[in-house]
Amino acid sequence: MKLFSSKTRPMHLGPFPLERLRRLHAPHDQLPGAPMPVLRFERPETPQSICNAMAPFQAMMDVLRDGPINTAGAVIPDGPVERANHLKSFGYYNDASMMGVCALPQEALLATPRRSEGTAQLAEGLRSRQTKTLAAGVDVIMANLRDAVDAPETSINTHSHALVVLTAYPRDPREDELGSDWIIDAQAERACLRGTENATVLAEYIRQLGFAAKVHSGTTADVNLGQLAVAAGLAVWEDNTLQAPWVGARFGLAVVTTDMDLAPDMPLAPLADQPWSVLKGPHWQLGTHGGVSARDADPYARRDYAAGPHPFETLKRVDEPTTYIDAPNVPRVPKRGDLFARGQFGDMGPKVQNAMKGGHHVVKSAPSAAQRRLLGALILLQDGPVNDAAPAMADSARNAANLKAASYFLGADAAGLSACPDWTWYSHDATGTPITPPHDQALSLIIDQGFDTMEGSSGDDWIAVSQSMRAYLRFSMLGGVMAQHLRNLGHSAKAHTVMDGDVLQPPLLLLAGLGEVSRIGEVILNPFLGPRLKSGVVTTTLPVAHDKPIDFGLQKFCEACNKCARECPSGAITAGPKRMFNGYEIWKSDSQKCATYRITNQGGAMCGRCMKTCPWNLEGLFAEAPFRWAASNIPAAAPLLAKLDDKVGKGRLNPVKKWWWDIERKPSGQFDTPAQPVNARDLQPDLDLKFEDQTLAVYPAPLAPHPWPYPDPMNREAGIAAHAALLSADEHRRKTAAG
Ligand code: SF4
Numbered sequence: 127m128k129l130f131s132s133k134t135r136p137m138h139l140g141p142f143p144l145e146r147l148r149r150l151h152a153p154h155d156q157l158p159g160a161p162m163p164v165l166r167f168e169r170p171e172t173p174q175s176i177c178n179a180m181a182p183f184q185a186m187m188d189v190l191r192d193g194p195i196n197t198a199g200a201v202i203p204d205g206p207v208e209r210a211n212h213l214k215s216f217g218y219y220n221d222a223s224m225m226g227v228c229a230l231p232q233e234a235l236l237a238t239p240r241r242s243e244g245t246a247q248l249a250e251g252l253r254s255r256q257t258k259t260l261a262a263g264v265d266v267i268m269a270n271l272r273d274a275v276d277a278p279e280t281s282i283n284t285h286s287h288a289l290v291v292l293t294a295y296p297r298d299p300r301e302d303e304l305g306s307d308w309i310i311d312a313q314a315e316r317a318c319l320r321g322t323e324n325a326t327v328l329a330e331y332i333r334q335l336g337f338a339a340k341v342h343s344g345t346t347a348d349v350n351l352g353q354l355a356v357a358a359g360l361a362v363w364e365d366n367t368l369q370a371p372w373v374g375a376r377f378g379l380a381v382v383t384t385d386m387d388l389a390p391d392m393p394l395a396p397l398a399d400q401p402w403s404v405l406k407g408p409h410w411q412l413g414t415h416g417g418v419s420a421r422d423a424d425p426y427a428r429r430d431y432a433a434g435p436h437p438f439e440t441l442k443r444v445d446e447p448t449t450y451i452d453a454p455n456v457p458r459v460p461k462r463g464d465l466f467a468r469g470q471f472g473d474m475g476p477k478v479q480n481a482m483k484g485g486h487h488v489v490k491s492a493p494s495a496a497q498r499r500l501l502g503a504l505i506l507l508q509d510g511p512v513n514d515a516a517p518a519m520a521d522s523a524r525n526a527a528n529l530k531a532a533s534y535f536l537g538a539d540a541a542g543l544s545a546c547p548d549w550t551w552y553s554h555d556a557t558g559t560p561i562t563p564p565h566d567q568a569l570s571l572i573i574d575q576g577f578d579t580m581e582g583s584s585g586d587d588w589i590a591v592s593q594s595m596r597a598y599l600r601f602s603m604l605g606g607v608m609a610q611h612l613r614n615l616g617h618s619a620k621a622h623t624v625m626d627g628d629v630l631q632p633p634l635l636l637l638a639g640l641g642e643v644s645r646i647g648e649v650i651l652n653p654f655l656g657p658r659l660k661s662g663v664v665t666t667t668l669p670v671a672h673d674k675p676i677d678f679g680l681q682k683f684c685e686a687c688n689k690c691a692r693e694c695p696s697g698a699i700t701a702g703p704k705r706m707f708n709g710y711e712i713w714k715s716d717s718q719k720c721a722t723y724r725i726t727n728q729g730g731a732m733c734g735r736c737m738k739t740c741p742w743n744l745e746g747l748f749a750e751a752p753f754r755w756a757a758s759n760i761p762a763a764a765p766l767l768a769k770l771d772d773k774v775g776k777g778r779l780n781p782v783k784k785w786w787w788d789i790e791r792k793p794s795g796q797f798d799t800p801a802q803p804v805n806a807r808d809l810q811p812d813l814d815l816k817f818e819d820q821t822l823a824v825y826p827a828p829l830a831p832h833p834w835p836y837p838d839p840m841n842r843e844a845g846i847a848a849h850a851a852l853l854s855a856d857e858h859r860r861k862t863a864a865g
């Protein structure tokens with residue numbers, strides 16, 4: 127837990143106090159000849175290494191390192207300082223450890239550009255791949271990918287600047303650590319993968335704005351990454367080693383070169399000349415700048431990887447989830463019932479359908495448009511052939527530890543394991559084909575949507591959609607690697623992502639002990655991240671030891687609090703009690719209202735305001751510990767705590783954290799000032815929302831659409847009647863017992 131808040135720290139400064147370091151007054155006359163270490167993702171001699179599974183993902187990103195430039199230049203601030211700060215903020219939003227900018231020196235261009243064999247092999251396979259999914263715009267993404275594979279190499283001769291992404295290593299896994307079987311000797315490849323993900327999104331973003339940009343990774347590059355880290359003031363060349371402050375030589379690099387004019391950072395002064403208190407002394411020990419400190423920069427410094435970064439071991443475990451699931455009577459529904467699929471097929475009317483054409487509800491936001499290209503490409507790696515020759519892995523406890531440790535090592539924020547019962551699978555896939563559940567085990571992963579950006583956002587402005595997409599992309603990468611690794615080891619496995627998934631995730635999160643049902647509805651709230659999360663699931667046949675559900679007092683808290691319902695701009699969240707829906711006891715929200723608002727939002731793109739305003743959306747400060755303890759342990763304190771949260775203004779906008787530009791994609795493709803005023807909402811503590819004043823509709827299994835990919839209009843009147851007929855868990859039990 128942090129001691130000092132980051133509330134007054136602008137996003138472009140990042141987690142490390144780089145701004146407190148001494149710098150040279152001018153760029154180096156000559157850059158040191160830093161070597162480029164060769165990375166080895168393919169490890170046939172150690173099939174248990176997770177690096178093998180990272181290989182196709184790294185190759186995919188190397189395929190996407192370049193791309194078409196938006197011919198309509200965006201209307202954006204033109205100052206090089208503002209632009210540099212903006213791109214650094216985006217890099218930090220993507221979880222870079224450090225970001226730097228430099229003018230691109232000619233001496234950093236490699237005489238022999240680096241290319242990887244993995245990329246060439248992947249490109250060959252991509253030309254003929256087919257997919258099945260309901261996601262809007264995937265055909266466009268696929269065409270884009272094939273174009274990328276066949277496009278000739280572009281030159282970086284016109285590029286003038288470089289944006290450098292530094293990814294720090296966490297602790298080296300110990301050989302004797304339970305769960306370390308797959309993650310030994312994988313630090314450089316992990317940092318390469320994560321840094322390349324960041325750079326791939328940044329480069330695509332810059333191209334969306336109308337500038338040239340190309341990614342240079344540890345496997346495919348035209349420039350010397352180490353030299354550029356020195357030029358951009360992120361590292362020094364000392365003792366024949368590239369060293370960065372606070373992290374030493376333990377980091378990986380990725381670079382974006384561009385022709386966008388950016389204000390450069392100056393190189394660092396030698397490490398011996400840096401202020402001791404900042405580099406090693408009290409400021410660093412305590413984290414007085416509000417970012418990371420010696421105590422928390424590496425969450426695994428004093429924790430095993432398999433235990434994760436948050437103290438899940440302190441939570442009360444229970445045999446059943448804290449909300450009732452009538453498992454034998456949960457009806458399986460078709461994937462076609464997903465509200466975004468229904469909108470796409472016109473079930474929710476022409477306004478919603480038009481807003482989704484070409485994925486406009488997502489790509490109208492520039493950061494989200496940038497994330498979507500890679501997210502779409504990763505669909506191709508979610509599933510694949512299984513290595514039938516691999517030896518058996520029967521030790522379920524060891525398998526569980528390895529799955530969790532590898533997920534955390536790669537960057538998941540929470541991981542849990544459970545059975546994957548048949549009732550958690552959709553009945554039909556995106557094509558309308560019945561699904562016979564192929565896997566009975568599930569690894570559920572949670573990705574934090576990020577506290578800082580959420581602080582600056584209303585929750586439904588021009589960054590909102592990107593916050594979801596960022597987390598979805600991260601899971602697609604990490605979950606995809608985990609599924610690939612299981613297949614490499616001989617077990618069928620699939621990553622179920624936002625783009626293509628066959629399971630309902632909320633019940634799996636409950637079974638895996640990753641949270642409890644919250645008033646927000648289908649959102650499972652985690653005690654350490656609140657509702658500020660996105661999830662993903664990897665299903666498999668690998669036998670694993672299961673986690674148990676958790677009880678941290680949320681049911682009592684949500685009964686006493688209805689802040690999310692009060693703050694929801696569409697009125698979709700119930701202010702009433704929990705009800706049974708399709709066999710689950712939940713606070714059933716009006717998903718149609720929510721989805722309609724998100725898709726047609728004109729003052730921003732999509733929405734996550736319920737997550738933003740919830741009292742459990744915490745920064746992770748030591749000072750918050752009493753709230754967390756009282757909220758979990760003193761049910762009677764819940765009403766007071768909910769009121770107190772309002773009183774101290776939590777959930778308001780923090781303008782210090784607003785780093786993104788409010789720009790909207792126009793029909794011409796140009797990003798320009800939005801047509802409508804931007805959503806910049808304040809809290810409404812005086813609004814007394816009453817359940818009896820709400821009109822909500824729900825669509826339980828009998829009102830689910832047919833499973834095929836053509837229209838099936840929603841009947842809202844029937845949905846309203848269905849909501850009125852929902853039963854409490856006790857009523858449901860009595861009715862079921864009576865037959
Ligand atoms: Fe926004 Fe939907 Fe949450 Fe309401 S329920 S705040 S519309 S995301």
Ligand code: SF4
Pocket residue numbers: 644645646651657683684685687688689690691739740741742
């Ligand atoms: Fe529960 Fe309140 Fe958070 Fe809503 S805002 S999910 S009622 S704690």
